[in-house]
Amino acid sequence: MSSHRHHSRPAPDPQAAVDFQSWLEQQRGRVESALDHWLPREEEPPQIIHRAMRYSVFAGGKRIRPILCLAAAEAVASEAPGVMEAACALEMVHTYSLIHDDLPALDNDDFRRGRPTCHKQFGEAIAILAGDALLTLAFHVLARAECPAPETRARLVEELSTAAGTPGGMIAGQVEDLEGEGKAPTPELLESIHRAKTGALLTAAVRMGAICGNAPPEPLEALTRYGRHVGLAFQIVDDLLDVEQSTETLGKTAGKDAKQKKITFPAVYGLPASHRMAEQEISAALREIEGFGERARRLREMALLVLHRSR
Amino acid sequence: MSSHRHHSRPAPDPQAAVDFQSWLEQQRGRVESALDHWLPREEEPPQIIHRAMRYSVFAGGKRIRPILCLAAAEAVASEAPGVMEAACALEMVHTYSLIHDDLPALDNDDFRRGRPTCHKQFGEAIAILAGDALLTLAFHVLARAECPAPETRARLVEELSTAAGTPGGMIAGQVEDLEGEGKAPTPELLESIHRAKTGALLTAAVRMGAICGNAPPEPLEALTRYGRHVGLAFQIVDDLLDVEQSTETLGKTAGKDAKQKKITFPAVYGLPASHRMAEQEISAALREIEGFGERARRLREMALLVLHRSR
Secondary structure (H helix, E strand, C coil): CCCCHHHHHHCCCHHHHHHHHHHHHHHHHHHHHHHHHHCCCCCCCHHHHHHHHHHHCCCCCCCCHHHHHHHHHHHHHCCCCCCHHHHHHHHHHHHHHHHHHHCCCCCCCCCCCCCCEEEHHCCHHHHHHHHHHHHHHHHHHCCCCCCCHHHHHHHHHHHHHHHHHHCHHHHHHHHHHHHCCCCCCCCCCCCCCHHHHHHHHHHHHHHHHHCCCCHHHHHHHHHHHHHHHHHHHHHHHHHHHHHHHCCHHCCCCCCCCHHHCCHHHHHCCCHHHHHHHHHHHHHHHHHHHHHHHHHHHHHHHHHHHHHHCCC | CCCHHHHCCCCCCCCHHHHHHHHHHHHHHHHHHHHHCCCCCCCCHHHHCCCCCCHHHHHCCCCCHHHHHHHHHHHHHHCCHHHHCCCCCCCHHHHHHHHHHHCCCCCCCCCCCCCCCHHHHHHHHHHHHHHHHHHHHHHHHHHHCCCCCCCHHHHHHHHHHHHHHHCCCCCHHHHHHHHHCCCCCHHHHHHHHHHHHHHHHHHHHHHHHHHHHCCCCCHHHHHHHHHHHHHCCCCCCHHHHHHHCCCCHHHHHHCCHHHHHCCCCHHHHHHHHHHHHHHHHHHHHHCCCCCHHHHHHHHHHHHHHHHCCCC
């Protein structure tokens, strides 16, 4: 959004903000107890892998993907059976991708969310296998979701595997990101990396929620476009935070992108333009869901949260 | 089987052996063209990950799991829609597990099937991601399988994710195997490792074929027991080959188990008893499918192949 449009908006309602915060906390709590339900117990052998899975899943993540999924379901239906399983599967895939991304052979990160990364805590072998196990469990949870139509379960598996895989999905984005280090940072390469690397899974989060809510084709398409805009904004903000925040606030090493010569929005466009682009993407996302009225309230709030988050 | 029972068997029919070999080649060809269909093209960007996936999938594997899946379907039905997708998914999961198992942090193997392992050829980062991508694609293929009942697709995802995951599945077995190195090699630990590490996926291969063929509960249970026996025999033979074969014949480093102090059947029971145990497991497998008559012919031949393989 331009700063003009920003100022012409009604003043934020403090009651609404409190209400959103408490809704957010409530959803986090619901997601976390569902994750706890699906993850193997720590006492169950082989204990070390179950401890590693839980260590990374319960490391204080923001749960943006599962909560986007829940909010999308809410935007299309009052009941969406299977949506909590979809939410858990998304968070498991996200967590596995962080565990593998942090490995010495990839980004070689020692800290994540303020704690030692999985391989620092449990060793590389267990970290690799814990990531594998979370990816496997994500599909298991979807297959066992309580959707009335078994068709929906298969469709959720298809959505998640497309978004997480290659070509076009998260793994493709990670590869392009690795391959891109040190390459000329063109706008095309930048967008292609980030649409795949973070955008695909965030978009899948919105779509999977809508699918559980049985969304007809047109609203599903509008929500898909919303997801793409939010996904791109999310990555721009991520790149900005890496430049502008301290390691302490981020809970992971700040300033790494520049050191690794990653292709980022600030590197290609500079800071002010990157801020503007993030705002524009969020405006575009909000326009896509105008037609949903009050039901899309949480999706609106989530889009603004993505823009204004500080970690 | 005891050597007495072995000798009392009718002399092998040379025509049947030729026929089995040509059937086996035909099934391998079918599986490989289906794999080729589902794997991303090498030309598609990011090329390196698709090259790595294909390098490992088309490294000359024996295709035991997919062919067991096809044979199990044949034992229960003349038509089994979705069985080829199930077969491909099994081979993708098997290949991913080899890629990750060979990594420096795990078994640290430089050769597999006579060629450099995936990380030796493409680097560790790409090998980790290629494994991740194959695991993800396996579930994608199942979700898109041409089963008449969408229920079947979800059930196949459930079967595969249970067999590949933890607790009780392949990942649990790999962890127990890693943790077991140097531990006292008890029969209980040995069996627990191998039931999970190789047995679960081989049993899933048989079950998934039977599920595609719409097997009723009782035949499915008999085939499950067949799968468990074949799975255990497979691992005993694997352990024996590591001791008795040359690196050249195996296509991977021989004698590694002893060097790594792995808990193996020869280490626990000695060579002669391990040979006898493998034969007993195959006899038990054959007994489970007696009631299937001529339809289970390929399953019988596959069980004997597992026993007599040389790599």
